[in-house]
Amino acid sequence: MTIPPWFERLDYEESVVRGELAALREKAAVLEERLARLTITRETLASLTGDGCGGAVGGAVHSVPDPPMVPGPASGVGPAGGEPAPPPGPLDLEVARERILVLLAGAHQALKVQDIGEAIGEHPERVETTRSRLKKLAKEGLVAEVSPAWFAITPAAPEHVGDGGEVPGTT
Structure with a gap:
């Protein structure tokens, strides 16, 4: 047949x-x-x-409404916009590096190590870990230590962040 x-x-x-x-x-x-x-x-x-609330940054009020919530994939894995941030704790090296680079690229100014650690979700007792990661990023030329314990993004580094591309040194 x-x-x-x-x-x-x-x-x-x-x-x-x-x-x-x-x-x-x-x-x-x-x-x-x-x-x-x-x-x-x-x-x-x-x-x-x-x-x-994150609605005003630098004094400018954003008038763009949040998009409606869209269900995630069938696996149930994935971030949802309404979920609270995870509690501070030890971060994976690659996650911490990416968060540091995104934070400093958006800050447009130097930030203290303690503030960087808090902003990326690292536990406050791990400030020396954050400092070590920042020093390593400084050696790679992605950030600069502008004064002791103060770090800023280098002018060439922002093009590597935020586009979903690889961050140098993380592979």
């Missing part, structure tokens, strides 16, 4: 749709990661400016 041509066509269409669906799921995962980074940046800037 042979398979009629319309079943072959259905098989082909199913495979095309499955491929498109896989591509959309991958794109959704990338967008969720970007949203998580934007949320971290907003919370960091809000904490630095003393604004609890």
Whole structure:
């Protein structure tokens, strides 16, 4: 018995749709990661400016409303905009490096080690770990120690942050 041509066509269409669906799921995962980074940046800037809601930064009130909540992937993994920030604790090296670079790139000024550690979610008792990570980033030329315990992003470093690309030295 042979398979009629319309079943072959259905098989082909199913495979095309499955491929498109896989591509959309991958794109959704990338967008969720970007949203998580934007949320971290907003919370960091809000904490630095003393604004609890994150609606005003530097005196300018943002009139852009928050987008509606979109459910995450079926796995249930992924950040949600309404979830509270995780409690401070030891951070993975790559996570800490990325958060430090994003924070300093958005700050446009030098920040104290203690403030950087608090803003990236590192436990206050781990200030020396944060200092060590900042010194390492300074050796790589991504940040500069402008005075003892004060660090700022270097002028060339912001192009490496925030576009989803690799941060040098993290691979």
